[in-house]
Amino acid sequence: MKKIAILTSGGDSQGMNSxxxxxxxxxxxxxxxxxxVRRGFKGLIKNDFIKLGTKEVSDKxxxxxxxxxxxxxxxxxTPEGQAVAVENLKAKGIDxxxxxxxxxxxxxxxxxxxHGIKTFGIPGTIDNDIPLTDFTIGFDTTLNxxxxxxxxxxxxxxxxxxxxxxxxxxxxCGDIAxxxxxxxxxxxxxxxxxxxxxEKIAADVKAGFDRGKSHxxxxxxxxxxxxxxxxxxxKERSGLDTRATVLGHIQRGGSPSSFDRVFSxxxxxxxxxxxxxxxxxxxxxxxxxxxxYHTFEEIFNAKNKIDKKLYQVFEDLV
Numbered sequence: 001m002k003k004i005a006i007l008t009s010g011g012d013s014q015g016m017n018s019x020x021x022x023x024x025x026x027x028x029x030x031x032x033x034x035x036x037v038r039r040g041f042k043g044l045i046k047n048d049f050i051k052l053g054t055k056e057v058s059d060k061x062x063x064x065x066x067x068x069x070x071x072x073x074x075x076x077x078t079p080e081g082q083a084v085a086v087e088n089l090k091a092k093g094i095d096x097x098x099x100x101x102x103x104x105x106x107x108x109x110x111x112x113x114x115h116g117i118k119t120f121g122i123p124g125t126i127d128n129d130i131p132l133t134d135f136t137i138g139f140d141t142t143l144n145x146x147x148x149x150x151x152x153x154x155x156x157x158x159x160x161x162x163x164x165x166x167x168x169x170x171x172x173c174g175d176i177a178x179x180x181x182x183x184x185x186x187x188x189x190x191x192x193x194x195x196x197x198x199e200k201i202a203a204d205v206k207a208g209f210d211r212g213k214s215h216x217x218x219x220x221x222x223x224x225x226x227x228x229x230x231x232x233x234x235k236e237r238s239g240l241d242t243r244a245t246v247l248g249h250i251q252r253g254g255s256p257s258s259f260d261r262v263f264s265x266x267x268x269x270x271x272x273x274x275x276x277x278x279x280x281x282x283x284x285x286x287x288x289x290x291x292x293y294h295t296f297e298e299i300f301n302a303k304n305k306i307d308k309k310l311y312q313v314f315e316d317l318v
Contacts, residue, residue: 006034007043014017014066020068029136032272127169127173140259157216167226169252267286283299
């Protein structure tokens, strides 16, 4: 009987539990023995394994976060830490490890591969910043959540004739801010991929109020600026009452969307198929609505790019 272990690492994202469930149930259906590793790579070093069956993953499809929990491990980055993790895996006779997370998690999976462990990566990060996949698990849920929150803030900004500057997550990738901004009809979007023009933004916002608008919304990805600083600059240049809101970790929470539930289920199921096909050492994703995979080396050598055409769509519609 083949054995497979699953771990979640780095920041949590909605749909991680759905992916764990999919790998587990697909594995059980194909006579695998399935284990969960608690607290990510730290759990590999601490030998913190739990056996997963149908009962352990019941009622997990629609729950946010990760019931296996997640933690960052500096020790795992060392040769000594990796050696302990590999020893623990081999002692349990585990043949395969599925790592659900972002770039750092993928690099951990690659490190295990170098030690002879057969690994798979499932892209779990709300930032949508993994190359060679159109989406990452949690992005769609976060996009819907941010769009709803922007709508809530619009109501109160309109009541008080204010400008609202809303900061979203997205240190290196502006997808959340860009797509939520388009979906919300905001007046300006600041993303790390494009140099912002604060003078023009302030002037445009002021012109909107001069035309009779009762509110204005500016959305900024954390990698493009600090909401408080941006709000201060707009206020100084426009004279308008401007407030900053940092959405923070609320963006990571909540039940995954239908899309993320289906997407993560497809990814988890595909992992078991790839094992049976003799494929390993790859990260999975979706391209043109098809589940695809690439080696970790291909993913690391690729560059994640914002859709500049989508930004042009925003500029033409604002």
